[in-house]
Amino acid sequence: MIKNDRSFYDWLMTNRNTIATDDIQQFANNAFLDSGFPKQSHDFEELSVYLEENSAYLISMTTFDNAWEQYLNQK
Known part of the structure; x- marks a missing residue:
């Protein structure tokens, strides 16, 4: 269960970097x-299904899994 109202996307945007140095950036x-x-969305399953079905830019779902783990640990 997510402990606050910050969506995964909002958290993910804090990792944007014009010169991406890692997979999450x-x-x-x-x-x-x-x-x-x-x-x-705050829902792992919803995001996972979306990325699996609609995202050609995510080379590995492991990147999403790692980002999700960081998102949860930040709470």
């Missing part, structure tokens, strides 16, 4: 450009 840069990304 690149993920954040690409998600920013994805107009269909579920920006208000």
Whole structure:
């Protein structure tokens, strides 16, 4: 259960970097450009399904899993 109102997308955007030095920063840069990304979601399953079905920019779901873990640990 998420402990506050910050969506995963809002957290992910704090990782944007014009010169991405890691996979999560690149993920954040690409998600920013994805107009269909579920920006208000706090739900792992919803986000995972979206990324698996609609995201050509995420090379590995491991990147999402690692980002999700950091998102949860930040709470």
